[in-house]
Amino acid sequence: MAELTLISESPVGLRPIIERALAHESSVVEIGIRQTEHRLRTFKRRYAMNTLRGIHFAN
Numbered sequence: 001m002a003e004l005t006l007i008s009e010s011p012v013g014l015r016p017i018i019e020r021a022l023a024h025e026s027s028v029v030e031i032g033i034r035q036t037e038h039r040l041r042t043f044k045r046r047y048a049m050n051t052l053r054g055i056h057f058a059n
Contacts, residue, residue: 006018
């Protein structure tokens with residue numbers, strides 16, 4: 001496993017900043033997943049495809 005060491009001269013420390021940044025990025029990923037799921041459902045409805053047929057169609 002890789003290890004990353006961050007050193008800061010700030011009295012507050014980096015942990016809260018990093019935790020907020022990671023939480024934000026996690027939220028962005030979750031939003032992207034929900035948008036993709038919505039687009040996939042829309043596509044399936046529009047073209048009356050199920051996932052397996054869609055995968056076969058794409059290949």
